[in-house]
Amino acid sequence: MNKRCIGCGAPLNNDEQICRRCFRLQNYGEYQEPITTNEDYLKIISNINKDELVIYVTSLLNININYLEKFNNVILVLTKKDLLPKSVQDYKLIKYFKDRYPNFKEIEVISSIKNYHLDELYHKIIKHQTSKNVYVIGYTNSGKSTLINKLIKNYSDKEPQITTSIFPSTTIDKINIPITNHLTIIDTPGIVSPTSIINHIDHSMLKKITPKKTIKPRTYQIKGKGSLIIENLLRLDYDTKETSMTIYISNSVNIIRVKPSNPKMQDQAKKTIFISDNEDLIIEDLCFIKFTKRTKINIYTDIDVGLNTRDNLI
Ligand SMILES: Nc1nc2c(ncn2[C@@H]2O[C@H](COP(=O)(O)OP(=O)(O)OP(=O)(O)O)[C@@H](O)[C@H]2O)c(=O)[nH]1
Ligand SMILES: [Mg+2]
CATH class of the missing domain: 3.40.50.300 (P-loop containing nucleotide triphosphate hydrolases)
Incomplete structure (x- = not known):
């Protein structure tokens, strides 16, 4: 041999x-x-x-x-x-x-x-x-x-x-x-998986999004419309009656809340996802986000990353 x-x-x-x-x-x-x-x-x-x-x-x-x-x-x-x-x-x-x-x-x-x-x-x-x-x-x-x-x-x-x-x-x-x-x-x-985010980012970003310690989930109580920007990776716009949104993502990843009127990243490719009650949104190999109530999500990103939903894992 x-x-x-x-x-x-x-x-x-x-x-x-x-x-x-x-x-x-x-x-x-x-x-x-x-x-x-x-x-x-x-x-x-x-x-x-x-x-x-x-x-x-x-x-x-x-x-x-x-x-x-x-x-x-x-x-x-x-x-x-x-x-x-x-x-x-x-x-x-x-x-x-x-x-x-x-x-x-x-x-x-x-x-x-x-x-x-x-x-x-x-x-x-x-x-x-x-x-x-x-x-x-x-x-x-x-x-x-x-x-x-x-x-x-x-x-x-x-x-x-x-x-x-x-x-x-x-x-x-x-x-x-x-x-x-x-x-x-x-x-x-x-x-x-071709749609895993790890195939589309540089080494320093890969280090940042790879969790090294127990994740501290980040919970947002949300009502109506709002926007989050995750690093320079993607923008997430939500529209909901009222729900909680908990993000399980590496603690080193920076998330900022911006006004929906802020145009940042809105020129990037847009995908719309409808989340039902008690579903997670999965952004492949980046994070999962737990929602309790139905929510409409627009994701803006030029990265070819997989977006999926499932019943709440946690
Ligand atoms: N926190 C944590 N990290 C882990 C654990 N197991 C593996 N890792 C990390 O996950 C990463 C990938 O681990 P590997 O064992 O190389 O994964 P693999 O499945 O063999 O990957 P391929 O050889 O590319 O198919 C490394 O950074 C590991 O340190 C674990 O139980 N906990
Ligand atoms: Mg291996």
Whole structure:
């Protein structure tokens, strides 16, 4: 077998352990875009045997559940719980997903950074594995490699070595990690969503919008018309009878309230969204906003970012 980088899975053509790209990322935080594409990544996922155990990882901040139709044996892992306020209870999150996605074998709420519920997850993996191989899949940046590094640290006699970062497509090919004689975890490259905001902003803005600490939700009591500007990223105009609007976004992101008559950013592309009672507005990979009552929203932005609604998560 060809030698592979232990950081990202890329083929190596020398005797090093890690590739130049991982070396620069790990040591200098310098990011280089990979030459592999989302098609390559989807191919890796489609080659997984449908009866193998799959761990599907999604961040609680950017929930994205897709590409699972063919799999029979999937554990849903909701990670980065440390970023949500402590008052958010796991059992409620689990019920939310059970009600909407009844096919998962198990659902676990974890935080890899805080080592929260990893023992529980590990036992579930052992319980449901159908062979030695267990695959970890999900969108880019969801926290797959960070989770696997924690599994290596906690349950094997090896040192964690997979490269992780705030940048998209850190892992670019499969990486096989033997944990015990009976368990090999396989890391995979994350699925890339073209409408994720992380593909459209520079590195300093990416650092700013990536939450590092527990989010302090920002609540606005709103009535009638009003406007918010989030960094230089987008403008949000609302029109509502009366509701509360709570934004779950990185604490470092600047939000200002302006008068609706202020023309700032109104020359950018406009999208209108109707929020029903008790729905969230999701701005893909930037934030989610909880509304309690129906509201009309106009978003102004030239960024090709996904806008979606769902029932209130919290
Ligand atoms: N707060 C917090 N951050 C996390 C957690 N898990 C991962 N992260 C962060 O999320 C970012 C992405 O993590 P990775 O493990 O590289 O994500 P990935 O899913 O392997 O990404 P790709 O390899 O690009 O598919 C990094 O900045 C991690 O530090 C967690 O439990 N809590
Ligand atoms: Mg990774």
